[in-house]
Amino acid sequence: MSKQQLLTPYHKNINLKNRVVMAPMTRSRADNEGSVATDELHGLYYEQRASAGLIITEGSQVSKDAVGYIHTAGIHTEEQVEGWKKVTKRVHDKGGKIFIQLWHVGRMSHPDFHNGELPLAPSAINPNAKSYTPEGFKDTVTPKAMTIDDIKTTVKDFKNAAANAIKAGFDGVEIHSSNGYLFHQFFTATSNLRTDEYGGNIENRTRFFFEVLDAMKEVIPQEKIGVRFNPSLDGLFGITMDEETIPTFESIIKKLNDYNLAYVHLSEPFTDVSNIPFAVKEIAKHFRPLYNGTLMINSAFDQVKGNKVIEDGYADLVAYGKPFISNPDLVERFRDHLELAEWDESTFYVPGAKGYTDYPTASK
Numbered sequence: 001m002s003k004q005q006l007l008t009p010y011h012k013n014i015n016l017k018n019r020v021v022m023a024p025m026t027r028s029r030a031d032n033e034g035s036v037a038t039d040e041l042h043g044l045y046y047e048q049r050a051s052a053g054l055i056i057t058e059g060s061q062v063s064k065d066a067v068g069y070i071h072t073a074g075i076h077t078e079e080q081v082e083g084w085k086k087v088t089k090r091v092h093d094k095g096g097k098i099f100i101q102l103w104h105v106g107r108m109s110h111p112d113f114h115n116g117e118l119p120l121a122p123s124a125i126n127p128n129a130k131s132y133t134p135e136g137f138k139d140t141v142t143p144k145a146m147t148i149d150d151i152k153t154t155v156k157d158f159k160n161a162a163a164n165a166i167k168a169g170f171d172g173v174e175i176h177s178s179n180g181y182l183f184h185q186f187f188t189a190t191s192n193l194r195t196d197e198y199g200g201n202i203e204n205r206t207r208f209f210f211e212v213l214d215a216m217k218e219v220i221p222q223e224k225i226g227v228r229f230n231p232s233l234d235g236l237f238g239i240t241m242d243e244e245t246i247p248t249f250e251s252i253i254k255k256l257n258d259y260n261l262a263y264v265h266l267s268e269p270f271t272d273v274s275n276i277p278f279a280v281k282e283i284a285k286h287f288r289p290l291y292n293g294t295l296m297i298n299s300a301f302d303q304v305k306g307n308k309v310i311e312d313g314y315a316d317l318v319a320y321g322k323p324f325i326s327n328p329d330l331v332e333r334f335r336d337h338l339e340l341a342e343w344d345e346s347t348f349y350v351p352g353a354k355g356y357t358d359y360p361t362a363s364k
């Protein structure tokens with residue numbers, strides 16, 4: 001049997017023992033007053049998955065304004081930093097590496113999270129989606145268009161969160177610039193109608209993202225920063241593609257060659273985009289030639305497809321989401337060609353250990 005590319009080490013800015021990455025996944029287990037990651041739940045969950053080459057945590061809010069889902073852990077208070085320290089220690093003790101995903105949901109939120117105030121967004125346009133509030137799913141509202149001061153504050157929040165991440169012992173951070181959240185709302189012409197320097201053309205719509213990246217690199221080495229995009233996202237999380245969408249992502253990714261990042265993390269389309277003329281159908285294939293650094297690819301990969309995409313030269317690392325929920329020992333199962341356990345969607349976002357830390361390894 002030929003060598004599995006997924007199981008080979010990777011050394012470029014980050015040193016990984018294999019190329020199997022755990023994708024960021026919100027699991028809503030921080031059901032405590034301070035939105036703190038706990039040793040008993042988060043610590044154990046990530047420790048169980050430490051044989052991944054790299055773990056990327058759940059999206060973690062960079063400020064109180066950044067929240068849009070119940071029971072997500074933050075990275076903006078001292079108490080939250082202390083909580084994460086226990087998690088990173090557990091993963092490191094098992095020989096693993098862990099990045100934290102830094103998140104601002106923008107308009108994908110609800111006034112219930114903000115003492116009745118409106119969520120922030122590039123423009124006052126309702127995404128017409130649902131927000132998962134403490135009282136269940138509610139319709140999103142028309143958000144508040146961010147002022148220049150709001151933008152400056154948010155840049156500071158990301159910078160502060162990046163510094164906190166290093167304090168908490170993380171090996172790096174991933175900016176959540178994907179999946180219809182704040183940065184994606186700025187990138188997309190249908191959600192960004194601004195007429196100032198943050199809207200109107202590609203350079204302006206991507207300015208806020210690069211301001212955040214530049215601010216973060218003042219406090220942590222850029223080799224410890226990863227970024228995530230979902231260029232062909234359409235019809236989900238309030239995002240609609242248009243003819244400028246792909247050129248916008250091409251421009252961002254080309255510009256990222258001037259940085260020396262940990263990686264660029266891309267998702268293949270989440271839905272069938274064959275009828276959308278503006279969409280790129282094969283993301284890794286399209287973007288690989290545009291980027292010189294480490295490229296991570298995600299979405300609906302299995303073992304065979306993961307090995308192949310690396311073999312074909314379209315990606316360096318492969319991120320697995322749902323398979324890691326139900327297979328804490330995903331790497332060992334790939335190594336030994338074992339069957340994978342199915343995940344239970346009903347326990348994705350519920351409190352407690354069930355469906356979180358109770359999936360057994362194949363050997364148990």
Ligand SMILES: Cc1cc2nc3c(=O)[nH]c(=O)nc-3n(C[C@H](O)[C@H](O)[C@H](O)COP(=O)(O)O)c2cc1C
Nearest residue numbers: 023024025026058059298299300301320321322348
């Ligand atoms: C329960 C769940 C929570 C998720 N939360 C996040 C998140 O916090 N941040 C993010 O970038 N993507 C999130 N995603 C998307 C995953 O990272 C990944 O892109 C998606 O599951 C597709 O990969 P897969 O087919 O390997 O599962 C989530 C997915 C699931 C299933």
